[in-house]
Amino acid sequence: QVQLVESGGGLVQAGGSLRLSCAASGRTFSSYAMYWFRQAPGKEREFVAVISTSGGSTWYPDSVKGRFTISRDNAKNAVYLQMNSLKPEDTAVYYCAADPLYRRSWSDPYDIDYWGKGTQVTVSS
Secondary structure (H helix, E strand, O other), X not given: OXXXXXXXXXXXXXXXXXXXXXXXXXXXXXXXXXXXEEEOOOOOOEEEEEEOOOOOOEEOOOXXXXXXXXXXXXXXXXXXXXXXXXXXXXOEEEEEEEEOOOOOOOOOHHHOOEEXXXXXXXXXX
């Protein structure tokens, strides 16, 4: 069982930065690939980033590549999302998720084993 709690969301102006954190419970954190997704009102949940168990592999969709960086600290049971050059279209609830599998896409993201409750990010123009 893994419990995930996101933090670090807030209101920021376009062009600004935010760093999201996700604290994980459980002794097996290092066994899970970690994900960030986001969901804007009326839209489907969108894949934002993934990092492998060791942190050696990461992947981003084109919508955030070059602006967002995912990282993890297995000693602290934490994963982070550094978001730079934020745009109004980045406004969404951001979710942390964990699964033993490292994938660059999910046909159904709700197949991922564990989810946090999300943190709101709002980017003003």
